Amino acid sequence: MEDNGYRKRKKLRQNGVVRPLLTDLYQITMAYAYWKSGKKKDHAVFDLFFRQNPFQGEFTIFAGLEECLKFLENFHYSESDIVYLRETLPSTIESEFFDYLKNLTAKDVTVHAIEEGSVVFPRVPLLRVQGPLIIVQLLETTLLTLINFASLMATNAARYRIAAGKQVSLLEFGLRRAQGPDGGLSASRYAYVGGFDGTSNVLAGKLFNIPVRGTHAHSYITSFTGTHDLHTKMLAHRVTGEEHDMLELCQQWRKELAKHLETLTEEASDGELAALIAFAIAFPDGFMVLVDTYDVKSGSDVKSNGGPTKFHGSRNSEPHMHWPLQRSGLLNFCAVAMALNNLGYKALGIRIDSGDLAYLSNKARETFQLVSEKYDLPWFAKLTIVASNDINEETILSLNEQGHKIDCFGIGTHLVTCQRQPALGCVYKMVEINGQPRIKLSQEVAKVTMPGCKSAYRLFGANGHALIDLLQRSVENPPQVGEKVLCRHPFEESKRAYVIPTRVEELFKVYWENGKICQTLPTLEGIRDRVQTSLKTLRQDHKRNLNPTPYKVAVSDELYNFIHDLWLQNAPIGELF
Numbered sequence: 001m002e003d004n005g006y007r008k009r010k011k012l013r014q015n016g017v018v019r020p021l022l023t024d025l026y027q028i029t030m031a032y033a034y035w036k037s038g039k040k041k042d043h044a045v046f047d048l049f050f051r052q053n054p055f056q057g058e059f060t061i062f063a064g065l066e067e068c069l070k071f072l073e074n075f076h077y078s079e080s081d082i083v084y085l086r087e088t089l090p091s092t093i094e095s096e097f098f099d100y101l102k103n104l105t106a107k108d109v110t111v112h113a114i115e116e117g118s119v120v121f122p123r124v125p126l127l128r129v130q131g132p133l134i135i136v137q138l139l140e141t142t143l144l145t146l147i148n149f150a151s152l153m154a155t156n157a158a159r160y161r162i163a164a165g166k167q168v169s170l171l172e173f174g175l176r177r178a179q180g181p182d183g184g185l186s187a188s189r190y191a192y193v194g195g196f197d198g199t200s201n202v203l204a205g206k207l208f209n210i211p212v213r214g215t216h217a218h219s220y221i222t223s224f225t226g227t228h229d230l231h232t233k234m235l236a237h238r239v240t241g242e243e244h245d246m247l248e249l250c251q252q253w254r255k256e257l258a259k260h261l262e263t264l265t266e267e268a269s270d271g272e273l274a275a276l277i278a279f280a281i282a283f284p285d286g287f288m289v290l291v292d293t294y295d296v297k298s299g300s301d302v303k304s305n306g307g308p309t310k311f312h313g314s315r316n317s318e319p320h321m322h323w324p325l326q327r328s329g330l331l332n333f334c335a336v337a338m339a340l341n342n343l344g345y346k347a348l349g350i351r352i353d354s355g356d357l358a359y360l361s362n363k364a365r366e367t368f369q370l371v372s373e374k375y376d377l378p379w380f381a382k383l384t385i386v387a388s389n390d391i392n393e394e395t396i397l398s399l400n401e402q403g404h405k406i407d408c409f410g411i412g413t414h415l416v417t418c419q420r421q422p423a424l425g426c427v428y429k430m431v432e433i434n435g436q437p438r439i440k441l442s443q444e445v446a447k448v449t450m451p452g453c454k455s456a457y458r459l460f461g462a463n464g465h466a467l468i469d470l471l472q473r474s475v476e477n478p479p480q481v482g483e484k485v486l487c488r489h490p491f492e493e494s495k496r497a498y499v500i501p502t503r504v505e506e507l508f509k510v511y512w513e514n515g516k517i518c519q520t521l522p523t524l525e526g527i528r529d530r531v532q533t534s535l536k537t538l539r540q541d542h543k544r545n546l547n548p549t550p551y552k553v554a555v556s557d558e559l560y561n562f563i564h565d566l567w568l569q570n571a572p573i574g575e576l577f
């Protein structure tokens with residue numbers, strides 16, 4: 001199926017809800033008014049761009065292009081869509097308009113876009129959409145909904161990846177908390193694009209070919225009350241096939257290990273042990289389990305929301321000693337892992353879902369090292385420690401500062417809901433109609449649009465880093481390597497700089513023309529790789545979490561003058577009385 005990182009487009013799946021009616025009513029209302037007023041042949045150019053990077057950052061990852069292209073490819077109102085529109089729109093609408101809609105496709109539209117997965121910046125169009133006014137207007141909302149959340153999610157995920165570093169695995173666990181089923185699917189897809197390694201979302205795995213991963217829930221542990229709950233205790237040796245009593249073996253190991261781990265066997269939960277044994281018998285090669293369910297020491301059975309297990313931000317004080325993990329979970333885990341080892345299997349690791357994750361991961365690692373040395377099992381020291389529980393970018397940065405031994409973060413709510421900033425403000429603005437530039441003025445300078453059909457270039461400096469993005473009028477010659485280019489702030493006259501680029505990257509490619517996708521589209525892995533290679537070209541100070549340096553987006557001298565001439569033409573001179 002895969003071919004050098006590319007796959008046949010036919011194999012790409014389109015999200016079923018993405019169709020022409022997934023739009024705002026006013027697009028169709030405008031379409032009729034355009035049609036009625038004889039604007040059927042008008043030709044327009046729209047830019048799709050955002051004005052501010054999300055998450056108080058200074059970069060954004062562009063995602064969602066593939067879905068946009070599939071939307072264009074399939075753009076067609078079905079019979080039932082037309083019936084619905086006839087019923088819903090005012091009865092005064094002429095019947096011929098519906099005939100017009102029935103035959104409408106996106107074949108006369110041309111879309112230029114930046115490569116999906118690229119690092120992008122405010123005001124630089126992600127998409128330039130040109131074609132008949134009516135159809136390009138009708139595309140607005142759907143294109144925006146496909147790009148806004150995708151880019152926000154990919155950016156969020158990329159930020160988590162930067163915070164966690166390359167060595168740590170990141171799993172997306174957010175479906176249950178996501179903005180509905182579709183938000184959940186998109187979140188899984190674009191978390192992967194942004195740099196996550198896998199998802200717990202099985203449908204996302206199937207649809208998008210993303211690795212699916214997971215452990216189990218606390219309910220699994222609490223469903224076992226004691227060793228009598230074990231239906232089967234027998235497990236066959238991996239090599240010899242000889243059946244062994246896992247319960248007996250685990251109990252022996254628990255007794256033996258309790259001495260070394262300075263815990264009491266009586267404090268460890270038998271229900272938890274039974275659950276772990278049952279899991280080990282079910283998945284002898286996939287033994288990765290939760291160890292924080294029981295708080296035996298405190299007398300409350302199950303991990304409580306309050307009491308001694310609660311993390312209050314203190315990290316080095318005595319209350320840590322009360323954590324169930326050390327009293328029960330770790331001991332039970334090590335006992336079952338050693339029993340599995342006797343039968344030729346290697347346990348995978350643990351998940352910690354409460355408490356002080358820095359402290360507990362260090363404790364768990366110490367325990368694994370101790371067992372590793374004691375029994376001369378080097379792999380035991382390297383068992384995987386997964387941490388979850390309301391983790392966000394700041395938690396990861398804080399854990400890094402404190403020092404932790406976590407190999408993998410499982411992240412849900414904050415990631416998929418983009419809690420820190422729930423929307424990226426991409427907009428879709430007309431910049432040209434029938435060859436005439438259009439400018440939208442605003443009291444807020446940052447909201448003034450860049451008129452006309454433009455080209456965009458990324459200029460690189462001597463050390464290979466991206467220096468500045470430059471917008472020009474499309475009719476201008478592109479900037480050349482080694483030649484001095486005047487780069488101007490779009491609105492502040494005094495802000496300007498000369499740049500001599502060592503490399504010039506043209507940002508737009510034509511992706512949709514003559515009714516066809518006209519670039520080979522990368523796989524999701526291809527886009528994911530693009531995110532990392534593109535981020536690498538960005539200087540570290542633009543990527544840091546706290547007060548990052550803004551990346552410059554400039555206009556050519558010609559575009560500067562063009563904007564400002566048009567601005568003056570369009571801004572009426574007021575009269576004072």
Ligand SMILES: Nc1ncnc2c1ncn2[C@@H]1O[C@H](COP(=O)(O)OP(=O)(O)OP(=O)(O)O)[C@@H](O)[C@H]1O
Pocket residue numbers: 303304305306309310311312313315353354355356357358359388389390391392395398399402
């Ligand atoms: N070392 C740490 N540094 C900073 N934040 C941490 C650290 N360890 C855990 N956290 C975060 O602190 C919060 C812990 O939540 P809380 O204090 O409500 O307790 P809890 O461990 O979830 O307890 P329970 O689930 O039993 O109620 C989570 O958001 C978690 O990601």
Ligand SMILES: O=P(O)(O)OC[C@H]1O[C@H](OP(=O)(O)OP(=O)(O)O)[C@H](O)[C@@H]1O
Pocket residue numbers: 173174176177218353388389390391410411412413414
């Ligand atoms: O915390 P998130 O980043 O959203 O990650 C996903 C969470 O979902 C699971 O349990 P759930 O929260 O449903 O229940 P629990 O917290 O009681 O374990 C898991 O144990 C994580 O805690």
Ligand SMILES: O=C(O)c1cccnc1
Pocket residue numbers: 173174200213214215216217351388410412
């Ligand atoms: O597999 C897991 O551990 C998981 C999946 C979803 C949510 N929380 C945890």
Ligand SMILES: [Mg+2]
Pocket residue numbers: 389390
């Ligand atoms: Mg939780």
